[in-house]
Amino acid sequence: MFDFEKILNLPSPLAPLTDTAFDEKALKVYVKRDDLIHAQISGNKWRKLKYNLLQAKSKGYSKLITFGGAHSNHLYAMAAAGKYLGFETRGIIRGDELNENSSITLQYTHQCGMQLLFVTREAYRDKENLLSIYRKDDEYIVPEGGSNALAMAGVAEMYQEITSQLGYAPDYIFCPIGSGGTMAGLINATDQTRIMGVCVLKNAEYLETEILNLIENKAHQNKKNFRFFHDFHQGGYAKNTPELKSFIEWFQQKHGFDIEHVYSGKMFYAFYQLLKSEIRPDSTVVLIHTGGLRRFCQK
Ligand SMILES: Cc1ncc(COP(=O)(O)O)c(C=O)c1O
Structure with missing residues (x-):
């Protein structure tokens, strides 16, 4: 096995997010800073790659x-x-x-x-x-996006980190949906936390079926402790709008860390839009920063 732990920042920090908008409903809000796992192998990419890489290694590839x-x-x-x-x-x-x-x-x-x-x-x-x-x-195949059954185990570890950092299971977790592997892994990992998936693609209702197919734990699938949100794609994959741009600028200034417009920006934006109508008072909410930034790009 390789010694990846030496180069990775795990468990990734679970940082409180404060805003008077949350106080009105007595919400405890945290950001799971998976973007800080590694400068380049960051976010949900490490979560999804880990067991693929371990399997490749153990099979001698x-x-x-x-x-x-x-x-x-x-x-x-x-x-x-x-x-x-x-x-x-x-x-x-x-x-x-x-x-x-x-x-x-x-x-x-x-x-x-x-x-x-x-x-x-x-x-x-x-x-x-x-x-x-x-x-x-002699080449091991890692699928496009890394979303396969092995990815589920890596995402489940992220959920376990959250529950041990908090000391309890949060009421809600928000994550962006691209291929759906991250959301499927989260649904698979819990029957206590409601998983809120924010789709970053337009007309991507078909992903709901793909996500449900990826969930191995059918009991969790049947419990329907999850929701899909399809109204925050801003026109489509990687599309940006003046509204999203100004939200991201405001967010970065207020909270002091970077987000990007393709995945995490749309998810944080959706959370701010939904918190009044969709989140119960006195809840704990965790927002997953899935990475995707290029600011650390080194030669
Ligand atoms: C930075 C980032 N966040 C979120 C996602 C969405 O994850 P998933 O494809 O597992 O839905 C991806 C990739 O697809 C990504 O690169």
Whole structure:
């Protein structure tokens, strides 16, 4: 096994968030600062990668292959995990018009030593076919976004950290939904906390079924202790609006830490919008900062 604990800040801090808006309902609000786990292998990416990497190692693989777009947080974290934890990595990249200088993410993955394979957007849709063409026998496959059954165990550890840091189970946890792996892992981990998922994509109701399919613990699935919110995507994936921009500026100034507009910004914004109508008085709420920032980007 590799000694990842030396380079990771675990358990990640659970920081109180204060605002007079919370006092009116006597809410205790905390932020789970998973963005501080590591400068590059941060947020829910570490949670989702951990057991994939351990499985690769225990099966004797030292090479990893995965997929991603030019701005993929997953690709970025995978490249960093390769560099820091001693895996050779290759990434199949969506867009054959791109190169290793096309984005900060691709530049960083390249600097980490990840080999980048650029394919057309059409070819990218058929992952099985791409693997049959590109994958070498000695490469372990990590799925796009890292959301698979092994990711559930890593997300469950985040939930356990929260309950032991608080000393009890919170009433609500808010998280952003991209592929849904993080929300599924949280629902799987608890039947005491209501999981509030804020979808960052437009027209993504189909994700509800995908999330329910990922939940292994059918008892938790049946308890329906979770909610999906589809009205906070701001026009679609990675889209920003003047309202979201000014919320993020206000939030960062007030609370003193950075959030980004693709995932965490939409989730924090949704929480502020929903706290009056959807949160019971006297509750404890935990908001997951899932990372996604590039401010620590180093060469
Ligand atoms: C920073 C960040 N936050 C949240 C998410 C959403 O997580 P999930 O895909 O597990 O729903 C992702 C990735 O998809 C992400 O990169």
